[in-house]
Amino acid sequence: MTYSGFRVIKEALTGHRGWRAAWRTPTPKSEYDIVIIGGGGHGLATAHYLAKEFGQHRIAVIEKGWIGGGNVGRNTTIIRSNYLLDGNEPFYEMSLKLWEGLEQDLNYNAMVSQRGILNLIHSDAQRDAFTRRGNAMILNGADADMLSTAQIQKRYPFLNVNNARFPIKGGLAQHRGGTVRHDAVAWGYARAADRRGVDIIQNCEVMGFRIENGTCLGVETSRGFIGAKKVASCVAGSSGRLMAKAGMRLPIETHVLQAFVSEGLKPVLPGVITFGAGHFYCSQSDKGGLVFGGDIDGYNSYAQRGNLPVVEDVCEGGMAIFPMLGRVRLLRMWGGVMDMSMDGSPIIDRTHIDGLYFNGGWCYGGFKATPASGYAYAHLLATDRPHKTATAYRFDRFEKGRMIDEKGMGNQPNLH
Amino acid sequence: MIINHPLLGPRDASEFTYLGAAAMIHRPDWQADDALAQFTAYGYLRDNPAGVHRELWFHEGGDRSWLVVTRDTTTHAITDVQLARDVARAEGRST
Numbered sequence: 001m002t003y004s005g006f007r008v009i010k011e012a013l014t015g016h017r018g019w020r021a022a023w024r025t026p027t028p029k030s031e032y033d034i035v036i037i038g039g040g041g042h043g044l045a046t047a048h049y050l051a052k053e054f055g056q057h058r059i060a061v062i063e064k065g066w067i068g069g070g071n072v073g074r075n076t077t078i079i080r081s082n083y084l085l086d087g088n089e090p091f092y093e094m095s096l097k098l099w100e101g102l103e104q105d106l107n108y109n110a111m112v113s114q115r116g117i118l119n120l121i122h123s124d125a126q127r128d129a130f131t132r133r134g135n136a137m138i139l140n141g142a143d144a145d146m147l148s149t150a151q152i153q154k155r156y157p158f159l160n161v162n163n164a165r166f167p168i169k170g171g172l173a174q175h176r177g178g179t180v181r182h183d184a185v186a187w188g189y190a191r192a193a194d195r196r197g198v199d200i201i202q203n204c205e206v207m208g209f210r211i212e213n214g215t216c217l218g219v220e221t222s223r224g225f226i227g228a229k230k231v232a233s234c235v236a237g238s239s240g241r242l243m244a245k246a247g248m249r250l251p252i253e254t255h256v257l258q259a260f261v262s263e264g265l266k267p268v269l270p271g272v273i274t275f276g277a278g279h280f281y282c283s284q285s286d287k288g289g290l291v292f293g294g295d296i297d298g299y300n301s302y303a304q305r306g307n308l309p310v311v312e313d314v315c316e317g318g319m320a321i322f323p324m325l326g327r328v329r330l331l332r333m334w335g336g337v338m339d340m341s342m343d344g345s346p347i348i349d350r351t352h353i354d355g356l357y358f359n360g361g362w363c364y365g366g367f368k369a370t371p372a373s374g375y376a377y378a379h380l381l382a383t384d385r386p387h388k389t390a391t392a393y394r395f396d397r398f399e400k401g402r403m404i405d406e407k408g409m410g411n412q413p414n415l416h
Numbered sequence: 417m418i419i420n421h422p423l424l425g426p427r428d429a430s431e432f433t434y435l436g437a438a439a440m441i442h443r444p445d446w447q448a449d450d451a452l453a454q455f456t457a458y459g460y461l462r463d464n465p466a467g468v469h470r471e472l473w474f475h476e477g478g479d480r481s482w483l484v485v486t487r488d489t490t491t492h493a494i495t496d497v498q499l500a501r502d503v504a505r506a507e508g509r510s511t
Contacts, residue, residue: 240464
């Protein structure tokens, strides 16, 4: 069933009796060409692009819980392509271009809203750094715009530009950035993949891999063995736990990141704003809540909940630039677990085991990458060659000294 | 989280900074034939367990000692805290 305005009107006039489930609930077959482990945004996007762009059939996505129940349902919904390094920026710009065409591609309203993202500048040195970043973005076909304090004040009159310690000296804006309704991304990709014959199998946990003579033959699941010519891990947050079943140690630590949403307010914040002197970012959801977050807690955790010192730190960052936040009540806070890689950048690569592929290490930046991650992973799975924008996301970059370290922090995952 | 410091008693985790797995106490031998592979693993690969994890914490806002904390990464429950110095000695890393 194709969704359209006409369809909505017709269903409204006929009592909404014609809507059907957006995807099937198939029984797992004994074998597939490609089995994707993880029914999150990246896994479902991979399945969609495999079926649509790379002509693959006999694909399954297997998910331990329900689709979209992991980090694609827990993030702060921001999309952007404001990266500096050559290994990253073309990839994230491809992602932003895919976001721009996503709803037509999927025939699904993902509420892609290019309301703009603004990175605030608080010192002359930071202006130099952000000018360089903006130039790198423009060189890679993205948009970047340096705003003056006066321009920022006109658009965001509530910002405290005269903070004694962190005055706002300007900002780097990417007007094509914005937010997307995160759950709808998972549902839209799931529906589009299902319509092309992908089996989405929920409540099916991978218990282990069947590996013989260095070749992966399939996965042992809670619903029996499922054979596959290619097995694709796509479970960022739990990558370490899953790949340990294949005997692999990864350049990844799992950390918890907290996020927050306030009570619903009238429209006050038209775009996404990030604080340049601490770590705080904020946008306003279409329901009115201010959605914000900051640093990871900084220690290994699979707990999906964090501790209070980071809550305090995030809120202090918010108060420094948005004094109006002090009157706002917090509605909810939650945690999600992140694959924090050793250089802060992801991995999309084959493993040393034939037929076993890996996508992970997204740190806390995986949501914006969803379309490009799916596309690049589908390219790798279909052709056994990396996509041209993802050639740097290799396992061996640590051994070879080719890290993609945007912040220059070194191999310390909690600093990325 | 509260870390029960062996010398100072219970201290809030915000006084500490976190380094990572306590396996880093065991720095490889730079003269070994496979030193490159060993140092790649030492620098970049982690066990990253969901469950009991031994890890290094630095009491930056306190007595500046290094601790080996045994903590469950699924619950944050801490079951053991020792001075890293004592652990390193017991494991033959220093005298």
